Amino acid sequence: MAADPHWRNTAxxxxxxxxxxxxxxxxxxxxxxxxxxxxxxxxxxxxFFLFVEKKLGLNFTKFKRKLRVWITGPVKTVRxxx
Numbered sequence: 001m002a003a004d005p006h007w008r009n010t011a012x013x014x015x016x017x018x019x020x021x022x023x024x025x026x027x028x029x030x031x032x033x034x035x036x037x038x039x040x041x042x043x044x045x046x047x048f049f050l051f052v053e054k055k056l057g058l059n060f061t062k063f064k065r066k067l068r069v070w071i072t073g074p075v076k077t078v079r080x081x082x
Contacts, residue, residue: 013059020060023049 014021026042052058058066 019050019053022060
């Protein structure tokens, strides 16, 4: 058997051209709004996430988590609900 058929292995990240497929998320908007600025934004988005993944070793999910911690801080206060 080549792979483990367990149900947990069905939610792996989708990769396209060696990059996380979520880096290509601005491009479906090109089907609706055809503009060069959107195309340039999509290319910059891809180059940015290519840099983040190859140089820093972070995939899209890890980058979101690291960005959230960087913005909000590492320590979260807890308020008691009444």
